[in-house]
Each structure stands twice: as C-alpha cells, then as structure tokens.
Amino acid sequence: MSDTVLRVQGVSKRFGGLQALSDVGITIHKGQVYGLIGPNGAGKTTFFNVITGLYTPDSGSFELGGTPYRPEAVHQVAKQGIARTFQNIRLFAEMTALENVMVGRHVRTHSGLVGAIFRTASFKAEEAAITQRAQELLDYVGIGHYAEYKARTLSYGDQRRLEIARALATDPKLIALDEPAAGMNATEKVVLRELIDRIRNDGRTILLIEHDVKLVMGLCDRVTVLDYGKAIAEGTPAEVQRNEQVIEAYLGAGHKATA
Numbered sequence: 001m002s003d004t005v006l007r008v009q010g011v012s013k014r015f016g017g018l019q020a021l022s023d024v025g026i027t028i029h030k031g032q033v034y035g036l037i038g039p040n041g042a043g044k045t046t047f048f049n050v051i052t053g054l055y056t057p058d059s060g061s062f063e064l065g066g067t068p069y070r071p072e073a074v075h076q077v078a079k080q081g082i083a084r085t086f087q088n089i090r091l092f093a094e095m096t097a098l099e100n101v102m103v104g105r106h107v108r109t110h111s112g113l114v115g116a117i118f119r120t121a122s123f124k125a126e127e128a129a130i131t132q133r134a135q136e137l138l139d140y141v142g143i144g145h146y147a148e149y150k151a152r153t154l155s156y157g158d159q160r161r162l163e164i165a166r167a168l169a170t171d172p173k174l175i176a177l178d179e180p181a182a183g184m185n186a187t188e189k190v191v192l193r194e195l196i197d198r199i200r201n202d203g204r205t206i207l208l209i210e211h212d213v214k215l216v217m218g219l220c221d222r223v224t225v226l227d228y229g230k231a232i233a234e235g236t237p238a239e240v241q242r243n244e245q246v247i248e249a250y251l252g253a254g255h256k257a258t259a
C-alpha cells in the first residue's frame with residue numbers, strides 16, 4: 001500500500017493579472033514533515049488556501065490518502081482529513097482553551113443537532129469523551145493548566161500551541177501549519193520545534209510554511225521552494241540549501257558564504 005498522504009499536481013491560481021501559482025505540485029509521505037518555503041508573496045499561503053478549500057484553484061488534481069478529493073469547502077476538507085492553523089491566529093477569543101479544542105473535535109462526532117437539542121444519552125457520553133480528549137490534547141501541547149482560561153488571555157506562543165491542539169483534535173491525516181513560529185521568541189521556538197518533532201514521531205504527517213530557515217532545515221524531511229508562484233526546487237533541506245537558484249531567490253548570498 002502506498003504511504004502517500006497528499007499528492008497535489010498542477011495547481012494554478014490567478015488573481016486578476018497576477019499568476020499567484022503556476023503548475024505547483026507536491027507529494028507528502030506518511031510521517032514526513034514537509035516544508036514550503038520562499039520569499040514574501042511567493043504563493044505559499046495561496047497554496048495552503050487552495051489545498052484546504054479556502055480558494056478555488058484554476059487547475060489542479062488532489063489526492064488525500066490515495067483518494068481523490070475536491071478542495072471546495074473548508075469544513076469538507078477538514079472532514080476528509082486536513083487540519084490547519086493560520087498565519088494570523090484564528091481562535092474563538094472569548095471561549096476557553098478547552099472549548100476551542102472541543103470545537104475541533106466536533107468535526108468527528110456523530111450525535112448531531114438532534115442529539116444536542118434533546119441531550120440524549122449518546123450525546124452526553126460523546127460530550128464527556130470530547131472533553132476528556134480535548135484536555136489530553138491540551139496536556140499534549142503543554143498548556144493543559146490553561147484549560148479554563150479564555151483563549152485571548154494566553155500568550156502568543158500558547159495561542160499557537162492551542163491552534164495546533166485544535167487541529168489535532170480533528171484526527172487529521174495531514175496537519176498544515178502556516179508560519180507556526182511567527183512572532184515567537186527563541187525559547188518558544190525551541191518548545192515549538194520539540195512539539196512538531198513529537199507530533200511527527202507519534203505518526204502524524206505535517207506540512208509547514210515557515211520563514212525561520214533554521215527551524216525548517218532542522219525539522220523538515222523534504223522542502224519545496226516557491227518563487228513567484230513556481231516551484232523552483234524540491235528536495236532534502238541539504239539539497240535545497242545548495243541549490244543556486246534557491247540561494248539567489250531566497251536564502252541570500254550571506255547564506256552561501258556560511259553554508
């Protein structure tokens with residue numbers, strides 16, 4: 001059986017006169033941390049938005065866990081198995097950390113609206129299980145002691161970890177992290193790196209957009225480099241770091257001197 005989690009081919013997306021993505025494809029295998037890097041405006045977020053159903057692509061074919069999928073609506077994509085976090089954190093600010101994770105878990109529940117209204121026995125049992133699982137996930141990302149705090153009162157780093165817990169709550173085949181280290185200090189980045197490593201070691205598959213080159217190169221199994229909407233390189237971190245076009249477009253001459 002193939003261990004391909006995500007196979008995306010030929011994705012193009014135009015905004016008016018701007019070709020934001022031209023024929024971009026990636027293949028991610030189970031257990032990989034896959035990095036998507038490139039300069040500002042290269043198309044990374046657009047690519048994320050396409051595969052998670054936020055933007056409709058002009059072309060492209062999509063396969064998740066060996067099954068074709070159409071990334072037409074965010075909730076459908078979540079149900080099919082891709083969970084994501086956002087560059088600009090999107091939590092329910094007035095809800096507690098625990099409730100935020102419970103919302104993620106509801107993607108996988110069955111009792112539905114009727115059960116919720118009549119508070120059936122199966123609904124109550126499901127709610128108890130969801131609460132327990134949400135608490136476990138908060139503990140897992142290291143913020144279990146903030147379960148009853150409102151999301152908006154958590155530090156930036158903890159809010160990002162909460163977003164990851166919420167994404168994990170959907171039991172995703174693939175977890176897509178959009179600049180998880182943005183705005184983090186050096187200590188928070190170390191903790192984040194350990195967390196992403198742990199998530200991978202627990203058998204999950206991760207797609208990562210990240211500007212912090214050290215983090216990307218230290219964590220990722222493979223990397224695709226985008227520039228002006230095109231994939232200019234693909235390979236292991238060591239391979240792309242040596243690629244002349246990547247050095248020119250993204251890493252810079254300083255990098256070349258020290259690499």
Ligand SMILES: Nc1ncnc2c1ncn2[C@@H]1O[C@H](COP(=O)(O)OP(=O)(O)OP(=O)(O)O)[C@@H](O)[C@H]1O
Pocket residue numbers: 015018020038039040041042043044045046047
């Ligand atoms: N909704 C939109 N409407 C019009 N243009 C857009 C839209 N979203 C993105 N773009 C444009 O598409 C190009 C790619 O943007 P995108 O945000 O995907 O880049 P990025 O690689 O994620 O950049 P950054 O690292 O700054 O987040 C940019 O020129 C951007 O202005």
